Structures are given as C-alpha cells and as structure tokens.
Amino acid sequence: MADVKKHDTPQCDELKSGPWPSFVDDIEQKGLSGKQACLDLLGQLELSYTHKETHWKHGGIVGVFGYGGGVIGRYSDAPEQFPAVAHFHTIRVNQPASKFYSSAFLRKLCEMWDHRGSGMTNLHGSTGDMVLLGTTTDQLEPVFYDLTHQMSVDLGGSGSNLRTPSCCIGKARCEWSCLDTQAICYDLTQTYQDELHRPAFPYKFKFKISGCPNDCVAAIARSCCSIIGTWKDDIRIDQEAVKAYIGGELKPNAGAHSDRDWGPFDIQKEVIDLCPTGCMRMEGDELKIDNRECTRCMHCINVMPEALRPGTDTGATILVGAKAPILEGAQMSTLAIPFIRMEPPYDEFKEFVDKIWDWWMEEGKNRERFGELIQRQSLQEFIRRAELKPIPQMVKEPRSNPYVFWSEDEVEGGWKRDIKEFRKRHAA
C-alpha cells in the first residue's frame, strides 16, 4: 500500500454495497493507490454525514490570468484534519460538442490531472463541462498551460459569463435531428470566447441546442437562449411501415416498453388519440396527417420511428429566458422566433443575440437572469428590443385584463390636450 492515511469512514463505507456504481469505492481505491486527497475527501464527507452539514467554505476568488471564469475556489473548513483537500478548487474544461472523446485525449487529461490535481472529476458538470475537482492555487496556471499547450482545450464558463454552450447528439446518431447541433454549438462557443472567459454580463447566460422537440439537452428548461430543431414541411410517412406497426411486425416506440405486456399495438389509442391536436386519422389502411394543424410534438414519430420522420425543410425555433427558481421562480423559455435557418455562419441568429444582449447589458440588474429581465420589463419590451414581430405563437392565450400600455404615438391626436376646450364641451 502506498504511503497514505485512510480515515475511518463507517458511514461512507455503507455506500459500497448495492448494485449502482459506488463512488465511495472508486474514490477509496484511488486514494489507496497513493492519492491522499481522495482519502481526505472521503474523510471530510464522513464528517459531513455525522454533522449533516457541508464542510466546504464559502467561495474565494481564484483564477487564471486574463480570465474571469472557469475556475471556482474551494477550501475545506477542516484543513487540519484533511490537509490534502485544504485547497480543493474546481476547473471547468470546455467539452467537445456532444461529448464524444478519444481515449488518447482522455488519458492525457487523466495524466495531467493525476499530476496536478486530486484525480477526482465530474464527467460532466450540469452545464456540460468536464469538471476537474480539487487542486491548489499554485497549480491553476500550470493546469491552464497544460490544457492549452498539451491538449488544445480551453476552460469553460463560470460566474457572470456566457456559460459553456452544450448540445444533443444531433445528426451524428439521431434520425430526428433537424439541426447540425455540434456545428452550431462549436461555432457559438468560438464566436463568443470573449464573453465566455471575461465577465461582462449582469449574470450567467446559457445557450443549449437540441435537434428536435424531444429536447434531450433540456434547452427549454435550462437555457437563456434555447435553439430547438423543427421543420416546416410535412412529416414523412412510410405507409408500408405503418402497416407493419399495425400488424405487430414492428415494435412501437422502438421497443421502449419491451418488459411489460401492454397488449397488441393499437394505432388509434396509442397514436391518433394521443395526438395533442387531433390532426391524424386512418383512411382505410393509410395514415393521414393534416400537417397544417400539427404542432410537431414528436409523439407519433417517437412511437413509429420506422414509419414517420420529421420533414426535410428544417431550421430552429428560438425560445428565450429559462432558468431555475433563484430568484424570481423557475421559468421555461418563451417562444421568440418560430423558425430560423441555422446554417453557418449563422449571421441572422447572431444579430438577434447582439440585440438581446445589448438590452440585457443596458437594463439588467446585477444578478438578473435574462428571463427575469423579460418578466420585469415585459415580453412586449423584449419584442421591441429584439425587433421581432408579435405573433400569437408567443402566448398561450391573449391577456384577460384590459390594462394596455398604449404609447402616445399610437393614439390619434396624441396626449396633449386643452382642458379649456374639454370644459367647453363639459361643464365642471
């Protein structure tokens, strides 16, 4: 055994059993092979299990020269007991779009991180970065030099920066993707490197790109600007495959329900009746779709992937303003642009981004998310600043109160009036 000190961790040890991969076992094995930081990490976790409180201190600003993000300071509040995790800073590393890797790249990352850090990681952080957990302040610059010189990879975002954009697997392996999600993700990340590394915003800003309305990267729930693939033309139908589903030769939903007997497939019950717009029907043994009424929810396509595919006239729907509850409550993204072509160099989209950032950087309060600015100043103001046309698709329903903020120039004769003229018509 290497020269390391293992703490007594009876509570953590209870998390070694059971079938799900045990992070405790993984960390302990790493520690026993010579990484004291891993054993101290488990020791401190054991203390937290006893106290039911965290033992990490609040913040501490650290970073690399010239960047205002990508590194998050972390210090133990029990450094005497756990000296190897006294400083335990986080480094966010910008993942390649949709998280494909080569072993050559990852092995080198591991070697670097064993040398300069704790050997602990998150693959991945919630926003999508590769997260290196645990190093000391003096290692931050060498880590950054190693990443950029020896691996050609940069840091991700943190703080009031653009956060690292992320995307779904897209056309690389999914037949439903209406977008080249990786290309969009890569291009936006490169276009906005300055915003990603140097804080200039009121608060964080996130882009997420999903290839279709199934939204596998949760763009609509988690990004200030959600780019979600969609199509304008008709759903492609293979009527022979429709018959094969009806005849039971093909498994509905690609076999997603295989371990339970749900009875024979019933296209009326499982597809047509569940269509949220009721735009489908059978005519004889042919499936008909009234595409003009379709809202592209993906259900029929999900259930019968061999028979139905999205159209080929594809682009993106842009929605804005999603966030978790802090502070004004959770928001989902609101529809801004129903359809936009997304092809390099994405000029039209970037013009839109420039306009909304101008507004937010001018009017946003400290730590106000973009979605909260829309709430505070109104969707109308957003529409004006983004120079969009108001369309009924932006709202669930029209307002039910009559309190319209008419502007003076919208009212015939303006607002300047003469009370004397008024009184000539109406005695006081």
Add this chain to the structure above:
Amino acid sequence: MDLEKIREAMKESWGDLPGFDISEVVSKPYDPELGEKLYDPKKPMANRITDIGPPYFEQFFPEVIKKNYGKWKSHEIVEPGVIKYTSETGDVVYAVRCGSPRLITTDTIREICDIADKYCDGLMRWTTRNNIEFHVETEDQLRALLDDLKGRKFPGGSYKFPVGGTGASVTNIVHTQGWVHCHTPATDASGVVKAVMDDLFEYFGSHKLPAQVRIALACCLNMCGAVHCSDIAILGVHRKPPFVEDDRITGVCEIPLAVAACPLGAIKPATVEIDGKKIKTVRVNEKRCMFCGNCYTMCPAMPLADMDGDGIAILVGGKISNRVSAPKFSKLVIPYIPNEPPRWPSTVKVIRKILETYASDANKYERLGEWAERIGWERFFEKCDIPFTDKSIDDYRLAYDTYHTTTQFKWSVHTDNL
C-alpha cells in the same frame, strides 16, 4: 449539411485554431514540467494561449458515425441499454449505454478508455445524463462488450458499468455536488443518488414503466442540477433563517449586496454595538424568510446550513420533452424529509412509492406529470399516500395561477369526512 461541408464552413471561420486537429499534440507524451517551463509569474502573458475553445467535435466521432452523419434512418432498442441505429446506407451501429455516478476518478476514466480501446477504436461518449456510451458495429462485438461490462465490479460488489437507461426506464439521476464539493448544500448529492439508484436498480435495466422517468437531484435551491422539470425531483432545502455574523460581516461582504440579495426584502441594514464599537451589519426579518439561501450566496457571513433544519423536499410531475403535452414544472408534494445519511431511507422509500404507484396506474406513454393531471392532484396524494399540507400551496410569484377556480374536483380522502 454533410460533415464535409460543415468542416469547410467551420475551417473558413475557425480553421487556425489548434483544437481543429489535436491528434499530434495529444499523441505526444504528457510533459509534467512543461507548465512550469512556460508559465512565468513575472511575465504572465508569456507563452499564454487563450480563447481557443473546445477541440473540434468531428475528430472524436467513430468512423461509422462520420460516414452516416445525417443519414440515420431509424433505431430500435434491442434490449435495455442497447440501441441499434440503422442508416440509409444500410450501416448499423449499436450504442451501449452504461450508468455512472458522475463523480469519477481518473482511474475509472482510464478503465473506460481501456474498454473503448478494446472494442470501439478508442472512442466513446457521454450523455447529458452522465451515462457513458460505447459504439460497436456487429452483434459479436456487442455480446463481447456486454459480457465484459457485466463482469467489471468494484471491490464492494457494485457494478462499475451497469447497462440500461433506455426507453421506459429510470435512467441515471442528474445531480449536483452536495457535501462532496459544494459550499451551500442542504443535503448530500452522491450519497442520496447512490441510495436511490441502488433501490431502483431494477428499473434502470428494464422497460417496465409506462414511460421514461427522469429523476434529478439538486442539493440546494440554486438548482445547479435544474431539477425543476423532472418527473421526480429531489431537492435540498433549508428551514432555518441565516445567521448574521456581526463581527465578520463588513470584512467579508458588501452590506448593500446582502440587502439586495433577498427577494422578499427581509434583510435590512442595521448598526450594532460590539465592545463599545458601533458596527454596520444587517438584520433579518425571520418571519419573511423563505430559506432560499441567496443571501449566503452573496454574503459568507450569513450561513444557514443546519443539521436539524436542512433536508429534502420532493417535487414531481415535471418534464422537458414537448411530446404530447408541453414541458411542465415539477410540483412540490413533500416539503421536508430529514437528512438521513448514509442511505436516506425515508427519501428512498417515498420515491419508490411514487414510482410504483405511477407505474401501476398510468397509461402507456403517460409521463408522471400527465398521469397526475389526468387523475387529479387530489387523487395523486391519495394514491401515493402522501399527506397534503399547506406547504404545497403556492404563495410566491404567480401563485394565483395554481389556485383551483372551478367547482370541478374529485372526492378523495381529503373530503370524505365532510
């Protein structure tokens, strides 16, 4: 667009960036001394490379993915955890999905690399829900890979790479850092996730549920894990107002920022006397506190963690997909469960109860939130045997939108004694 055209377009815009082709730089052995050689604290700009972004994605795509980019035609989940994709070209690829605890060591990453080297030309990917995916092209390779994965275990007996997480299953829990690495948590993350996934393991590797069930955990209201649109959300919550460290506050935070941090205006500037000296600090109107913790985020002298105050809330019925119904927020159904390390038995039990009630009652394809809306929330509480409390009634922004303004309701245990 095809990959070649994309590459041309990207090269036109970004072709001089080193991440475009990292094969050469990565093939060189790691030089542990290079960092110190290149970085000079006296000349911090010397040798500094900045703003290069991530490596270009295409170089990590397996050949079959490159060849069939944009040409995939259909897919079939041949067994839980294995998805077979078929291309218009006739090519097929099997994606094998494995769970992971997200918090992993470099040794585990190396083991993943070993597997990828052995079966997948050294290439692999991760999903948004922290699963690992390996790609193979033949049934033989698939069987060999599955057998290999099944045999890899940690010393304590847990699987290193459990296969599953596809279709109508409980896939991996998206989660945050918890007590392992965060300064504001109200609960742990990795420990709770391990306990819940151990209990629900049978649902990870099978397709028994009416639809997919997405579970997520955030260890405080900041929700780095963005659990607010999950079928089942496990959320760390505080229940005691912040301390105010009068003797420390001016040294560690700006009082106007601490005051402005409170969304309910419960923090006001104050002056107190300590040892005859007047000190500027703040006071909290504790009755107004909703325990969001935003003050602590802004001011380290206002901690609110507490072993008796902190615990877990359960929210259910959220979703992200636009399938059938619009995306939904998760709703708070259990306001508090105590923290019970290391295995959180009360949390584990209630999640299983909700999951199995849903599984036995919902229609095929129906997500948990769609089921709860169809049967009515009064029936949800009744069926899941969860006591309804005033804590589930919204009293924050837009609360009125959640009130019931109709005579249409169902009789349930809540009205049976009237």
